[in-house]
Amino acid sequence: MAAAAKAPAKKEKKKAKSKGDSYKTDGGKLVRTKPVCPKCGPGVFMAAHKDRVSCGKCGYTEFGKKE
Numbered sequence: 001m002a003a004a005a006k007a008p009a010k011k012e013k014k015k016a017k018s019k020g021d022s023y024k025t026d027g028g029k030l031v032r033t034k035p036v037c038p039k040c041g042p043g044v045f046m047a048a049h050k051d052r053v054s055c056g057k058c059g060y061t062e063f064g065k066k067e
């Protein structure tokens, strides 16, 4: 019997945090990091302002979004 090499598959990837990135890859999956409009649904991004985000489509505004 061949001894199977047991290697602990422990991969820790540190994600670089950069402002202005709309997308990031999470496990090979493309994930949107920008807030989407809860009214318009996914696909409609909200414009990030200094202390609020607003939807340019329906005008929905959300305050106090801090990171």
Ligand SMILES: [Zn+2]
Pocket (backbone or CB within 6 Å): 037, 038, 039, 040, 041, 044, 055, 056, 057, 058, 059, 060
């Ligand atoms: Zn909207």
